Amino acid sequence: xxxxxxxxxxxxxxxxxxxxxxxxxxxxxxxxxxxxxxxxxxxxxxxxxxxxxxxxxxxxxxxxxxxxxxxxxxxxxxxxxxxxxxxxxxxxxxxxxxxxxxxxxxxxxxxxxxxxxxxxxxxxxxxxxxxxxxxxxxxxxxxxxxxxxxxxxxxxxxxxxxxxxxxxxxxxxxxxxxxxxxxxxxxxxxxxxxx
Amino acid sequence: xxxxxxxxxxxxxxxxxxxxxxxxxxxxxxxxxxxxxxxxxxxxxxxxxxxxxxxxxxxxxxxxxxxxxxxxxxxxxxxxxxxxxxxxxxxxxxxxxxxxxxxxxxxxxxxxxxxxxxxxxxxxxxxxxxxxxxxxxxxxxxxxxxxxxxxxxxxxxxxxxxxxxxxxxxxxxxxxxxxxxxxxxxxxxxxxxxx
Amino acid sequence: xxxxxxxxxxxxxxxxxxxxxxxxxxxxxxxxxxxxxxxxxxxxxxxxxxxxxxxxxxxxxxxxxxxxxxxxxxxxxxxxxxxxxxxxxxxxxxxxxxxxxxxxxxxxxxxxxxxxxxxxxxxxxxxxxxxxxxxxxxxxxxxxxxxxxxxxxxxxxxxxxxxxxxxxxxxxxxxxxxxxxxxxxxxxxxxxxxx
Amino acid sequence: xxxxxxxxxxxxxxxxxxxxxxxxxxxxxxxxxxxxxxxxxxxxxxxxxxxxxxxxxxxxxxxxxxxxxxxxxxxxxxxxxxxxxxxxxxxxxxxxxxxxxxxxxxxxxxxxxxxxxxxxxxxxxxxxxxxxxxxxxxxxxxxxxxxxxxxxxxxxxxxxxxxxxxxxxxxxxxxxxxxxxxxxxxxxxxxxxxx
DNA sequence: GATGAATGAGTATTCATTCAT
DNA sequence: GATGAATGAATACTCATTCAT
Numbered sequence: 091x092x093x094x095x096x097x098x099x100x101x102x103x104x105x106x107x108x109x110x111x112x113x114x115x116x117x118x119x120x121x122x123x124x125x126x127x128x129x130x131x132x133x134x135x136x137x138x139x140x141x142x143x144x145x146x147x148x149x150x151x152x153x154x155x156x157x158x159x160x161x162x163x164x165x166x167x168x169x170x171x172x173x174x175x176x177x178x179x180x181x182x183x184x185x186x187x188x189x190x191x192x193x194x195x196x197x198x199x200x201x202x203x204x205x206x207x208x209x210x211x212x213x214x215x216x217x218x219x220x221x222x223x224x225x226x227x228x229x230x231x232x233x234x235x236x237x238x239x240x241x242x243x244x245x246x247x248x249x250x251x252x253x254x255x256x257x258x259x260x261x262x263x264x265x266x267x268x269x270x271x272x273x274x275x276x277x278x279x280x281x282x283x284x285x
Numbered sequence: 286x287x288x289x290x291x292x293x294x295x296x297x298x299x300x301x302x303x304x305x306x307x308x309x310x311x312x313x314x315x316x317x318x319x320x321x322x323x324x325x326x327x328x329x330x331x332x333x334x335x336x337x338x339x340x341x342x343x344x345x346x347x348x349x350x351x352x353x354x355x356x357x358x359x360x361x362x363x364x365x366x367x368x369x370x371x372x373x374x375x376x377x378x379x380x381x382x383x384x385x386x387x388x389x390x391x392x393x394x395x396x397x398x399x400x401x402x403x404x405x406x407x408x409x410x411x412x413x414x415x416x417x418x419x420x421x422x423x424x425x426x427x428x429x430x431x432x433x434x435x436x437x438x439x440x441x442x443x444x445x446x447x448x449x450x451x452x453x454x455x456x457x458x459x460x461x462x463x464x465x466x467x468x469x470x471x472x473x474x475x476x477x478x479x480x
Numbered sequence: 481x482x483x484x485x486x487x488x489x490x491x492x493x494x495x496x497x498x499x500x501x502x503x504x505x506x507x508x509x510x511x512x513x514x515x516x517x518x519x520x521x522x523x524x525x526x527x528x529x530x531x532x533x534x535x536x537x538x539x540x541x542x543x544x545x546x547x548x549x550x551x552x553x554x555x556x557x558x559x560x561x562x563x564x565x566x567x568x569x570x571x572x573x574x575x576x577x578x579x580x581x582x583x584x585x586x587x588x589x590x591x592x593x594x595x596x597x598x599x600x601x602x603x604x605x606x607x608x609x610x611x612x613x614x615x616x617x618x619x620x621x622x623x624x625x626x627x628x629x630x631x632x633x634x635x636x637x638x639x640x641x642x643x644x645x646x647x648x649x650x651x652x653x654x655x656x657x658x659x660x661x662x663x664x665x666x667x668x669x670x671x672x673x674x675x
Numbered sequence: 676x677x678x679x680x681x682x683x684x685x686x687x688x689x690x691x692x693x694x695x696x697x698x699x700x701x702x703x704x705x706x707x708x709x710x711x712x713x714x715x716x717x718x719x720x721x722x723x724x725x726x727x728x729x730x731x732x733x734x735x736x737x738x739x740x741x742x743x744x745x746x747x748x749x750x751x752x753x754x755x756x757x758x759x760x761x762x763x764x765x766x767x768x769x770x771x772x773x774x775x776x777x778x779x780x781x782x783x784x785x786x787x788x789x790x791x792x793x794x795x796x797x798x799x800x801x802x803x804x805x806x807x808x809x810x811x812x813x814x815x816x817x818x819x820x821x822x823x824x825x826x827x828x829x830x831x832x833x834x835x836x837x838x839x840x841x842x843x844x845x846x847x848x849x850x851x852x853x854x855x856x857x858x859x860x861x862x863x864x865x866x867x868x869x870x
Numbered sequence: 871g872a873t874g875a876a877t878g879a880g881t882a883t884t885c886a887t888t889c890a891t
Numbered sequence: 892g893a894t895g896a897a898t899g900a901a902t903a904c905t906c907a908t909t910c911a912t
Contacts, residue, residue: 115397119903120878129877131905140903200395202310210454238467241448245471248447249440256439259405272433276440280475314886315895324894326888335886505787509882510899519898521884530882590785592700600844628857631838635861638837639830646829649795662823666830670865704907705874714873716909725907 093146098136101126102147110189114197119143144201145208151190155183156215163219169227170283173246174274176223180250181266181273188262195251195258220246227283234282242281249277288341293331296321297342305384309392314338339396340403346385350378351410358414364422365478368441369469371418375445376461376468383457390446390453415441422478429477437476444472483536488526491516492537500579504587509533534591535598541580545573546605553609559617560673563636564664566613570640571656571663578652585641585648610636617673624672632671639667678731683721686711687732695774699782704728729786730793736775740768741800748804754812755868758831759859761808765835766851766858773847780836780843805831812868819867827866834862 104126109117119140123130137143162175184191198209220243227233253273257266278284287293299321304312314335318325332338357370379386393404415438422428448468452461473479494516499507509530513520527533552565574581588599610633617623643663647656668674677683689711694702704725708715722728747760769776783794805828812818838858842851863869 113398118901123878130879130903131877132875134904135875196398196401200397202395203308203391206395238464238471241464241467241471244447244451245440245444245468245475248443248445250443252439252443252446253436259402269433269436272436273440276433276436276475279477280440280471282474313884318895325886325896326894327892329887330892503788508880513899520882520900521898522896524883525896586788586791590787592785593698593781596785628854628861631854631857631861634837634841635830635834635858635865638833638835640833642829642833642836643826649792659823659826662826663830666823666826666865669867670830670861672864703905708874715875715907716873717871719908720871 095136097126097128097132099150101128101133101136101143102150105143105147106151106189106193109197110192114200117197141201141205144198144205145212148194148198148209149212151187151194152212152216155179156219158183159219163223169223169230169232170274170278172223172226173278173283174270176220176246177250177274177277178267178270180254181270184254184257185262185266191254191258191262195255217243217247224281227281232283237281245280246277249273287331290331292321292323292327294345296323296328296331296338297345300338300342301346301384301388304392305387309395312392336396336400336403339393339400340407343389343393343404344407346382346389347407347411350374351414353378354414358418364418364425364427365469365473367418367421368473368478369465371415371441372445372469372472373462373465375449376465379449379452380457380461386449386453386457390450412438412442419476422476427478432476440475441472444468485526487516487518487522488536489540491518491523491526491533492540495533495537496541496579496583499587500582504590507587531591531595534588534595535602538584538588538599539602541577541584542602542606545569546609548573549609553613559613559620559622560664560668562613562616563668563673564660566610566636567640567664567667568657568660570644571660574644574647575652575656581644581648581652585645607633607637614671617671622673627671635670636667639663677721680721682711682713682717684735686713686718686721686728687735690728690732691736691774691778694782695777699785702782726786726790726793729783729790730797733779733783733794734797736772736779737797737801740764741804743768744804748808754808754815754817755859755863757808757811758863758868759855761805761831762835762859762862763852763855765839766855769839769842770847770851776839776843776847780840802828802832809866812866817868822866830865831862834858 101122105117105122108122108125112121119133120130122143123133126133133143137146159176159179162179163172166172166175184195199206201209221239224233224237224239224242224246228235228237228239250273253266253269257264296317300312300317303317303320307316314328315325317338318328321328328338332341354371354374357374358367361367361370379390394401396404416434419428419432419434419437419441423430423432423434445468448461448464452459491512495507495512498511498515502511509523510520512533513523516523523533527536549566549569552569553562556562556565574585589596591599611629614623614627614629614632614636618625618627618629640663643656643659647654686707690702690707693707693710697706704718705715707728708718711718718728722731744761744764747764748757751757751760769780784791786794806824809818809822809824809827809831813820813822813824835858838851838854842849
């Protein structure tokens with residue numbers, strides 16, 4: 091299994107750095123190889139093509155992210171608390187990965203439709219996580235019983251995404267994590283929750 | 286003034302069609318010229334470069350959009366009503382411009398950071414409009430008095446944007462306009478408004 | 481019609497020189513462009529891709545060759561004379577086009593199967609010319625009446641081709657044209673003709 | 676001596692299969708190694724480089740072929756009979772080695788000039804065999820006394836080669852061996868022989 | 871002897887922009 | 892103003908060969 095070999099992760103991490111520092115269109119394979127400390131050809135022992143690097147990058151990083159949230163949520167009873175965990179982790183995830191934040195919020199969005207479609211499939215895991223919290227909240231009557239799950243999910247994801255993108259576009263110069271409670275209050279209000 | 290000459294608008298409209306039908310990365314200047322019925326070189330009599338076409342496109346179309354919302358809002362008293370107008374116009378704007386919806390929600394996002402930064406400047410007008418409604422709502426005590434305007438604005442814009450993008454990605458196959466009231470309720474809840 | 485524009489022929493002639501002097505695998509498009517005195521990109525205004533240059537080259541040059549033989553044959557009555565014209569023109573064609581001889585006898589044969597198949601289609605015109613002479617000779621009873629046309633054609637073409645290739649491989653250092661009568665006698669014997 | 680070790684022949688046979696089934700340009704060393712059941716690096720214990728595999732392949736197979744013809748000829752008195760043996764063996768050789776026929780008649784010709792020159796050296800043994808038959812025929816006055824040996828050899832080889840190539844290009848779908856007598860008659864006529 | 875992971879040189883093609891007419 | 896032929900920079904990927912184990 092290639093994905094567990096050290097060079098696999100090494101190349102992905104190199105790609106994050108190179109894309110963040112040079113921009114999507116200036117992230118040549120040779121640059122990534124150099125940053126990873128391997129030959130150009132070695133890249134192709136671990137990835138089918140350049141596109142595969144980008145999608146794998148997103149899958150690996152987003153996968154870890156979703157897993158960690160799931161663990162964090164597991165300890166919480168109330169849907170409102172789960173939502174807070176999600177928001178906090180989202181903020182911390184962006185804050186704690188300077189380069190990755192740039193790559194996922196800005197650079198990777200320049201990729202072509204094919205890549206974006208595949209990235210969307212990976213994102214689905216995150217969206218389903220949000221759905222689970224919402225459905226749970228409705229079932230326990232914490233949230234409005236007539237809540238439109240899809241719209242609420244779009245609101246939550248859209249808000250967090252817009253927040254993240256704005257923050258990255260402003261060069262990450264303010265503190266994202268301290269805003270988590272305020273975001274939580276807004277979104278909780280929206281879905282009819284109380285705190 | 287080039288902007289008022291017929292070919293200026295002709296080229297912009299051609300760009301919308303070409304980008305929507307071919308995708309951002311397949312929207313070559315020569316294709317746009319052909320669609321506009323002019324020679325390649327003529328484009329450069331009206332636009333500095335390709336980037337200038339895209340930004341001008343966004344400026345023209347978004348400008349009209351903001352103007353129309355401002356007119357719609359003018360007739361409303363309550364902030365909650367203004368917010369509803371904004372949401373409805375947003376949905377109608379997307380629904381009524383098949384090609385433009387694809388271009389602004391999907392294709393133009395693949396442009397590089399430079400263009401996206403300039404697009405963001407154009408968007409500022411829309412964001413300020415949202416801010417105005419929010420500030421008005423806080424002042425009239427319709428909305429929570431401790432509302433974080435910036436976060437609330439990011440939530441509103443992020444929600445509408447995410448909603449629009451999802452809708453376009455799903456080939457615009459469901460009705461966006463009928464969802465406006467539900468969105469309105471969610472967002473109004475969030476900011477502490479009542480209806 | 482691109483094929484009549486001067487640059488079309490200019491590029492083809494440049495390709496002949498570059499391939500002859502550098503070998504098939506060292507004949508980069510940029511070298512051909514330089515030799516033709518045009519920019520790399522200009523090549524693609526006249527040819528679909530590199531393969532198209534090679535096939536067009538073969539088509540143009542072989543087309544002229546076959547035409548000239550047809551003219552030469554037209555003036556002859558006897559099939560034996562026609563065969564002599566064909567052989568003489570074949571020898572003269574190779575002798576008089578130093579570079580082209582190298583390209584068609586050696587270099588172009590290194591091309592991949594796709595290109596070779598398309599080249600074969602062009603060659604068909606030449607093979608049909610041989611067939612016509614043979615059929616004519618059989619009908620006029622100059623040649624054996626039980627002559628196997630296909631085999632005889634393979635013999636004539638195979639002999640001329642082998643002769644040409646050997647000559648080019650030996651750096652064209654002996655006179656090909658003086659051998660035409662001897663070749664003619666051999667092949668005429670073969671098909672049962674007299675002289 | 677490496678040439679007598681089993682892996683030497685194993686690799687050559689693998690090369691024949693791989694080249695025949697994949698084409699010259701798709702016959703990577705790694706594919707040959709896989710087909711031979713050895714590691715890539717092992718190839719280089721038996722062959723200097725890829726070129727060496729191809730030339731060795733040709734030398735081994737052509738060597739066996741020439742030996743067998745020499746044996747067949749040994750039993751014949753007349754030059755005309757010897758020529759018939761050569762033609763029959765040539766046809767049988769191609770007919771009986773499906774893969775090898777493809778490799779020698781089509782694929783190996785795509786190799787570069789260097790390899791083709793070395794292959795020609797190997798072919799020399801075959802051409803000398805033809806020469807011997809021709810000289811013998813002239814000396815016994817079976818053939819024309821003013822026969823140009825070189826041209827006659829080029830005719831015989833060129834004819835057989837063209838016949839073989841055409842047959843392979845047509846997917847070997849007709850019977851080659853039954854044509855031997857007709858070819859024999861043509862070539863015998865050419866050199867002035869009687870039957 | 872045998873392995874196979876790692877290497878790194880090399881090239882066709884696209885397309886925004888220009889400028890002579 | 893309008894044209895469109897010409898420009899030329901820039902980059903992913905393959906595969907023969909090596910060498911540490």
